[in-house]
Amino acid sequence: MKAQRGRPRTFNPDEAVNSAQAVFWQHGYDATSLNQLAEAVGLHKPSLYAAFGDKKALYLKAYDAYVAQATAPLKKALTAPKLRDALTAFFNAGMDLFMADGGRGCFMLTTAVPIASMMDEVAERIKETRATLANALRVRLKTAQDAGEIKAEQDLWPLVSLLSSTHIAIAVRARSGESRESLQATTKAAVDMVCGS
Amino acid sequence: MKAQRGRPRTFNPDEAVNSAQAVFWQHGYDATSLNQLAEAVGLHKPSLYAAFGDKKALYLKAYDAYVAQATAPLKKALTAPKLRDALTAFFNAGMDLFMADGGRGCFMLTTAVPIASMMDEVAERIKETRATLANALRVRLKTAQDAGEIKAEQDLWPLVSLLSSTHIAIAVRARSGESRESLQATTKAAVDMVCGS
DNA sequence: TGAATAATGTTCTAATTGGTACAAAATAAC
DNA sequence: GTTATTTTGTACCAATTAGAACATTATTCA
Numbered sequence: 001m002k003a004q005r006g007r008p009r010t011f012n013p014d015e016a017v018n019s020a021q022a023v024f025w026q027h028g029y030d031a032t033s034l035n036q037l038a039e040a041v042g043l044h045k046p047s048l049y050a051a052f053g054d055k056k057a058l059y060l061k062a063y064d065a066y067v068a069q070a071t072a073p074l075k076k077a078l079t080a081p082k083l084r085d086a087l088t089a090f091f092n093a094g095m096d097l098f099m100a101d102g103g104r105g106c107f108m109l110t111t112a113v114p115i116a117s118m119m120d121e122v123a124e125r126i127k128e129t130r131a132t133l134a135n136a137l138r139v140r141l142k143t144a145q146d147a148g149e150i151k152a153e154q155d156l157w158p159l160v161s162l163l164s165s166t167h168i169a170i171a172v173r174a175r176s177g178e179s180r181e182s183l184q185a186t187t188k189a190a191v192d193m194v195c196g197s
Numbered sequence: 198m199k200a201q202r203g204r205p206r207t208f209n210p211d212e213a214v215n216s217a218q219a220v221f222w223q224h225g226y227d228a229t230s231l232n233q234l235a236e237a238v239g240l241h242k243p244s245l246y247a248a249f250g251d252k253k254a255l256y257l258k259a260y261d262a263y264v265a266q267a268t269a270p271l272k273k274a275l276t277a278p279k280l281r282d283a284l285t286a287f288f289n290a291g292m293d294l295f296m297a298d299g300g301r302g303c304f305m306l307t308t309a310v311p312i313a314s315m316m317d318e319v320a321e322r323i324k325e326t327r328a329t330l331a332n333a334l335r336v337r338l339k340t341a342q343d344a345g346e347i348k349a350e351q352d353l354w355p356l357v358s359l360l361s362s363t364h365i366a367i368a369v370r371a372r373s374g375e376s377r378e379s380l381q382a383t384t385k386a387a388v389d390m391v392c393g394s
Numbered sequence: 395t396g397a398a399t400a401a402t403g404t405t406c407t408a409a410t411t412g413g414t415a416c417a418a419a420a421t422a423a424c
Numbered sequence: 425g426t427t428a429t430t431t432t433g434t435a436c437c438a439a440t441t442a443g444a445a446c447a448t449t450a451t452t453c454a
Contacts (some may be wrong), residue, residue, distance in 0.1 A: 031227045117223065155291045157382060161382045162383055168364070169362030169363070173362070186362045188355065189355045190359070
């Protein structure tokens with residue numbers, strides 16, 4: 001945080017990563033060129049390299065930033081005391097995220113999944129991200145089960161799986177231009193199934 | 198079908214499209230180069246151009262072939278007389294499709310969705326493909342409703358939406374390396390919800 | 395047989411790609 | 425002020441890209 005020695009930066013690295021993230025989000029990894037990134041960030045290529053390393057490194061930073069930004073509201077939503085409220089808030093947070101900017105969907109799904117088979121670091125991150133989310137849902141359902149909101153003999157994994165699937169599906173469908181109401185019909189159905197309608 | 202005038206083709210156009218489809222499926226549109234395509238098809242680039250036009254045209258042919266190949270078993274599955282059997286067969290057909298070749302997922306989701314925002318023809322096709330599938334599901338549910346398998350006052354769209362979402366989600370999760378059993382937990386949950394467990 | 399036709403493989407090209415070398419510019423320490 | 429240090433912008437590079445020119449080869453029709 002102290003004054004650096006050389007010429008000072010004219011840009012904020014966090015904002016730069018966010019700008020890069022937006023470009024990747026819109027066009028995908030392969031279709032995003034360094035020139036596009038440099039322009040979006042407002043830098044020239046050598047500065048990008050000096051600050052973040054190569055294209056892949058910059059993408060991974062954008063990915064990590066996305067996970068941090070996206071999962072926070074989702075996890076927070078799950079803290080609501082009643083299960084139905086928690087799940088409803090969870091899906092609302094998801095829709096806020098996926099419907100933003102005209103429905104750009106999920107950064108992970110749109111940009112990471114297509115390149116996972118060619119970049120091990122990405123595949124690793126996807127697995128981890130999904131496991132984290134699934135586990136958060138499972139923990140929340142377990143709490144609800146202990147509180148008697150879910151029958152004691154109910155196996156929780158199918159419910160987790162249904163919720164995860166719904167979350168994935170609304171991300172894809174948001175990207176395809178569907179309306180929020182249409183997505184809400186799906187999420188409500190999923191919540192009803194878990195909580196009883 | 199009659200004998201052509203000039204030098205005869207040494208390849209089968211349909212097989213060529215299928216080979217190209219496989220490459221697109223694995224790497225995505227942008228990351229697939231014409232050289233890769235030519236090698237996979239067993240042709241040189243000029244022959245590809247002569248036969249199919251440019252990269253985009255070849256991709257669209259691959260897409261159309263996919264829709265034809267993929268939707269046939271799905272629609273057929275829905276013809277089973279009992280709703281539960283029909284939906285179970287529907288999801289099994291989906292899993293056969295998405296789990297093939299080590300879990301390559303859905304061609305439309307993997308290759309088309311990421312480029313939809315940059316190619317109108319693709320966006321158009323996606324919409325159409327999804328509408329067709331959703332409609333097939335709706336028609337099948339309507340039949341079941343008329344037969345008394347679904348309560349008469351039940352709105353069908355939330356159910357269609359749930360089934361479509363499940364179908365999308367298993368495609369994504371298959372691509373991410375999940376096991377068939379894991380997906381089956383999700384599809385069974387969805388079927389139970391529609392048919393009653 | 396020979397012209398017409400349509401496919402083939404080799405070779406090329408203009409543009410774009412991810413990535414760099416290097417000098418100019420801006421700051422802090424001395 | 426000078427020097428060390430870091431960032432910036434210009435210019436460049438080798439490789440790859442989508443696509444095309446063109447001569448060659450294999451076939452049918454006359």
